[in-house]
Amino acid sequence: MVLVRAIIRPEKTALVINELNDAGFPAVTKLDVAGRGRQRGIKIGDVVYDEIPKEMLMLVVKEEDKDDVVKVLMRTAKTGEKGAFGDGKIFVSPVEEVYTISSAKKEL
DSSP: OOOEEEOOOOOGGGHHHHHHTTTTTHHHEEEEEEETTTTTEEETTTEEEEEEEEEEEEEEEEEHHHHHHHHHHHHOOOTTTOOOTTSSSEEEEOOOOEEEEEEEEEEE
């Protein structure tokens, strides 16, 4: 199994979650986060915003489903035809063990 973490624009969250659900991936954890990328924030006039609000979506999926999840994220989180700075990042990490708290069962 793998953990897919996607940091995306807040205005894209509902669309991305709906598309993931439609693609067969309904289990998602959502967190409000803030940060910045290579552009080092946004400067508007004399004010610099170096912590930009984003949403982080986390999904644990089977290794063979990883590419499908990434494709949904890439397609739906992008702004415009070519995308733009600040559209986000996707991180994929291996998951070694999963436990269900209520049943105390190991899932992997």
